[in-house]
Amino acid sequence: MATSVELSTEEGGTEGGPLLDVRNLHVEFRTREGVARAVNGVDYSVDAGETLAVLGESGSGKSVTAQAIMGILDSPPGFVTQGKIIFQGRDMLKLSGEERRKVRGARMAMIFQDALSSLNPVLNVGEQLGEMFTVHRGLSRKQARAKAVELMERVRIPAAKERVRSYPHQFSGGMRQRVMIAMAMALEPELIIADEPTTALDVTVQAQVMDLLADLQREYNMGLILITHDLGVVADVADKIAVMYAGRIVETSPVHDIYAKPAHPYTKGLLDSIPRLDQKGQELYAIKGLPPNLLHIPPGCAFNPRCPLAQDVCRTEVPPLYRVSRDRASACHFWKEVVGDDSAPADKA
Amino acid sequence: MPERNPLDPEQGPIAPGGGYGAGMDLAASDADTLEYPESHGQEPGGPAGKPRSLWSDAWRDLRRNPVFIISVLIILFLVFISLWPGTIATQDPLQANLQKAQAGPEAGHPFGFDQQGRDVYTRVVYGARASVTVGVCATLGVVLLGSVLGGLAGFFGGWWDAILSRISDVFFGIPVVLGGLVFLSVVTNSTVWPVVGFMVLLGWPQIARIARGSVITARQNDYVQAARALGAGNSRMLLRHIAPNAVAPVIVVGTIALGTYIALEATLSYLGVGLKPPTVSWGIDISDASNQIRNAPHMLLWPAGALSLTVLAFIMLGDAVRDALDPKLR
Incomplete structure (x- = not known):
């Protein structure tokens, strides 16, 4: 507790700052049952x-954060109530609707989880890919189709020339996700947000799609936000990880440190609940309880009802992000114990 | 109309003897299970799968459906005789020969004569024009007005939706026949346009509701969200991504409604507030004949039969189209 230096996000002006800087973002959904606070002060860059891999369970606010960044929150009921989304030096929240629309697709793009439902069933893929060029670049339909073939080749879809007139349902799952990736890549945006891009795919195809995404990212030097609940997907491709819980970031870390020494009991629980070969035959660890109802987030640390280390302070005080090391932070009052504890899951006692 | 010949090469790889459904399923599942494009770099059978859109799929279904073919043949015939009635009826529908009033069939006059000695056959043929014109124009008007208003309400929601829904409730509340008696009894114009206008006025809420509902459903699809995330504006989302996916129910209801508008025209004409003589209309003839049903049933039989057949054809067409566009309903 002595080193409770709160991670501040004061540094980093507009020029020369990170590509995307999300600061203290708050999003709430005003529903009939009450206000659901889906995102409660997220900072990441x-x-x-x-x-950047954003990790968390369903309802942890990871997708909502992404939608807020893209400016595609359904509003109402969703509202950004606080914070800044600084992208290429401009605060996205201060732009007009039309200015933001021009950013979407051209400067930042998004890949969705289920490519089948994310592609329009009545348009063939060539038309959908080409649309990126007709809308944003004003190309003719013919030029756009040529570009579409080029894109499909770039995401390694075989026989692109013949398949450009096919409809989404005529592609396999992996191929559809490639089409989705091609659409997002079309205008060479600086930032791509991939919302669980491989969740709907077979395991073997998952790896290929992730590789493709990583290759394209390197090639075009894009920023990539990878939203996932799958720790396995993250390990190979991410540079850093932000773990979200109940609308807050509970731990940020470079990717390799987090696997070796998680600094938050929630992260530790997630890691311990991955099946491992050397634990064959043993019961798989599971984090007890359920994620909190966003209408009634528990006071103090939101994770306290499920936390094996919870003390009185956890039920009253919201833990700030403590700096664990130069580039790591954890929102746990007892992060030292978590990092220091290398043994089996803490609540085995 | 293409024949449904099982050996027709144009109809794709269908196993002889197998139903077309079985053949199709086999082809589809082959393509799925044989696909190892990710690991082998090429897709077996890829190019063989010709691009198939929703519409071309629906067309495949339709042209194999006997109900569709029969109804389309009837409708094409109706359209033909309403455009060129003279080709199959050489007499004048208005020419009256009072000596023959209510006379039965005779050579050259297969359906007999009406009260004023006009040839019933000729009048039935000429009556198609009024029915088809009213049906088609009223349907076009209703579909255009209803889907634009309903679609915008569904897409934008909010106050526009609230106001429009209340207005359409008001029009829904007006009984059609009563409304017709009130609105059309003051009209002296004998063309079809007052009748068409009245039908559009009372008919659009039906389509608006359907369009609104199906736009709301289509709007929630991921691909609309995805289009938005890739920079599509409102008009593009609505016209290119939502409308084509929301239009099917409107087409189906519109087709069925066409038949009911034809019936409604006859109803209004029967009541004396629809089309007025000298326009030739089945409804007017039915009305004239109804007093003479005991002496001269043929006067009623033929126009009523033509009307029933026409309405039936459009309703059958609507059914077939619905089956093709929304296979889940089957």
Whole structure:
């Protein structure tokens, strides 16, 4: 507790700052049942060529944060109530609707989880890919189709020339996700947000799609935000990880440190619940309880009802992000114990 | 109309003897299970799968459907005789020969004569024009007005939706026949346009509701969100991504409604507030004949039969189209 230096995000002016800098973002959904606070002060940043993995369960606010960054929150009921989204030096929240629309697709693009439902069933893929060029670049339909073929080749879709007139349902899952990636890549945006891009795919195809994404990212030096709940997907491709819980970031870290020594009990729980070969035959660890209802987030640390280390202070005080090392932070009052504890899951006692 | 010949090469790889459904399924599942494009770099059978859109799929279904073919043949015939009635009816529908009033069929006059000695056959043929014109124009008007208003309400929601829904409730509340008696009894114009206008006025809320609902459903699809995330504006999302996916129910209901508008025209004409003589209309003839049903049933039989057949054809067409566009309903 002595080194409770709160991670501040004061540094980093507009020029020469990171590609994307999200500061103290708050999003709430005003529903009939009450106000659901989906995002409660998220800070993260992504540089060009960097991959940030945002990790968390369903309802942790990771997708909502992404939608807020893209400016595609359904509003109402969703509202950004506080914070800044600084992208290429401009605060996205201060732009007009039309200015933001021009940023979407051209400067930042998004890849969705289920490529089948994210592609329009009545348009063939060539038309959908080409649309990027007709809308943003004003190309003719013929030029756009040629560009579409080029894009499909770039994401390694075989026989692109013949398949450009095919409809989404005529592609396999992996191929569809490639089409989605091609659409997002079309205008060579500086930032791509991939919202669980491989969740709907077979395991073997997952790896290929992730590789493709990583290759393209390197090639174009894009910033990539990879939203996932799958720790396995993250390990190879991410540079840093932000773990979200109940709308807050509970731990940020370079990717390799987090696997070796998690600094938050929630991260530790997630890691311990991955099946491992050397634990064959043993019961798989699971984090107890359920994620909190966003209408009634528990006071203090939101994770306290499920935390094996919870003390009185956790039920009253919201833990700030403590600096664990130069580039790591954890929002746990007892991060030292968590990092120091190398043994089996803490609540085995 | 293409024949449904099982050996027709144009109809794709269909196993002889197998139903077309079985053949199609096999082809589809082959393509799925044989696909190892990710690991082998090429897709077996990829190019073989010809691009198939929703519409071309629906067309495949339709042209194999006997209900569709029969109804389309009837409708094409109706359209033909309403454009060129003279080709199959050489007499004048208005020429009256009172000596023959209510006379039965005779050579050259297969359907007999009406009260004023006009040839019933000729009048039935000429009556198609009024029915088809009213049906088609009313449907076009209703579909255009209803889907634009309903679609915008569904897309934008909010106050526009609230106001429009209340207005359409008001029009829904007006009984059609009563409304017709009130609105059309003051009209002296004998063309079809007052009748068409009245039908559009009362008919659009039906389509608006359907369009609104299906736009709301289509709007929630991920691809609309994805289009938005890639920079599409409102008009592009609405016209290119939502409308084509929301239009099917409107087409189906519109087709069925066409039949009911034809029936409604006859109803209004029967009541004396629809089309007025000298316009030739099945409804007017039915009305004239109804007093003479005991002496001269043929006067009623033929126009009523033509009307029933026409309405039936459009309703059958609507059914077939619905089956093709929304296979889940089957």
